[in-house]
Amino acid sequence: MIGLVKAYLLERKLTTALNVLLLAISVAMLTLLLQFARQSEERFLEGAEGIDLVIGAKGSPLQLVLSSVYHLDQPTGNIPLSALERLRHNPLVASAIPLALGDQFAGFRIVGTKSELFDLYSAKLQSGKTFEAPLEAVIGSAVAEETGAGLGQRFIGSHGLAENAEGQGHEHTPFIVVGILEPTGKPIDRLILTSVESVWDVHGIQHDHGTAEDDHDGHEDAAEAHHADADHGSHGAYGVHGPREPMVPEITAILLNYRSPAAAVRLPSTINRNTALQAASPAQESSRLILLFEPAIEALGGFAVLLAATGALAIFVALWSAMRSREGDLALLRVMGASRAAIFGTVLLEGVMTALVAAALGILAAHGLLWLASETLHSVGEAGIGPGHLLPEEIAILAGAAALGALAAVIPAWTVMRNNLAPILGRN
């Protein structure tokens, strides 16, 4: 019977091809959406995997997480260095890594931090060593690839975090690349990492020549009070300085790991309530962000389903008209011994086969497109979106398409099955 169904489908090549195309487009769209949503969600959650909590200046928690974990948004402001010290000594905290943002090179953020940050993103050095001396820098794999910078390369950072920021360059303090990281598919690929002190040096900020973890007691409490209401707005921490503002050593954010799960309950609320700092959970904020996208994805999904319904309608119309011309054929099959059920099955199979071929093509096309996009479009590849692998939902799409094909075929199949043979056979 499959042979007969194939023959029927091939007999009307153009109609079949158009029906397949229509349904394939909708399935491809659904698959693309699904893959896109799922992969970006995965990339997002992966990016925040190693980080339990982010501490920064008060403002939007989402902005804080986006700016300091994903390095997408502008920071919420700066915080005093003393905050780092106090958190380090907090028994609930396992590790605290500072971030000092403000400059960029060729669109890549220069981040003053400690080399422990590599571990947070499970990044390893591909070549060279980590930064130690002032103005030494380690670059992420995407930075190396896109700028072509190698070990020993010198570069000058410029103010502001956007690529075309009009900040002036720090000509007198060029960085030197001493290490390159392996690709991770995480935000660290796009970062230029150096010590916090180097960032201060570039901005001419006086600080103790030690490391950020040295004791800084003394002036810090005053600094904290000052910065609590300093309005840095959405500007990069070191992007804008009021001319008379004292240049004190500050950082932009702190990435925390808890010592125990209990910390998740107590630490964020304590910080948010009792200090001028803000604590935000990357896991919470990124799931909030994903929720934000959900309606759009659902709307697009709805559109794709509507398109699939149109495809089903086209299959129905094609089968319906085919049945009129095929009545005689099918009646003859009955004469030759086919049961009514077999006739019904033949027509049903035709609908299901059309839909299945379309769905398979659509899914294939979607993965092909994802692959093509990741190869040719930079932003897609950078976002960590690739051809992806087959998701269980795609099997569901396949099954759904088969059901749709069956649905489209059921009325023509039923009608033909119920046909009275005698009058049809009597026709000449």
Added chain:
Amino acid sequence: MSLLELHQVSYRYGRSPVLRDFDMTLDVGDRCLMLGPSGSGKSTLINLVCGFLKPDSGTIDIAGQRISEGSEAARDAVRRRHISVVFQSLRLVSALDIKANLSLAARLARREVTPRDIHALLEEMGIAGKAHAKPYMLSQGEAQRAALARALVVKPDLLIADEPTSALDARNAETVARLLLDLSHTHGTTLLVATHDERLRSHFSQVIDLHAGVVEQIV
């Protein structure tokens, strides 16, 4: 032994009776011509014999199996086992080539038929060269042979032809009549030909004249 037996069969479409208390018997090996003008009920009779229609009264048996009663599936099974029909409009499946038309028929009738059997049959019909041709590529004569081959590939006990010659000129009509008779001989098939074509009368020794359900059997 009688292969086909109709006993007191009556059939009407609504209020107009087509057959009334119709009796007819075909023995194995019979070659019978059913002659009657258009509208005399020949096709109705064939539909009854095939089990597509149930008689209002009377019985129809094929090889001792009742096809005038029972479920549709049961009647389908009797037909599948014993009968092949060739229609005036040949109804070759247009999407399939000739060979596939034959193997489909064999599969539907649940007969074991090898590609060699099919080839041999097409050879016998003189259309082996058309095995892979679609029906629309065949001439009228070739298509008729292909339809006959498809009817015979299932090795039926009873071969029924409904108006096999009405669209043909005298010479072709004669050729077809001969072919049917020859094939029924070589394949050992009982033959029933229904037609309004008087030209065929001379070819058959057994003729049933049908005039609005009234029968006059000449042997």
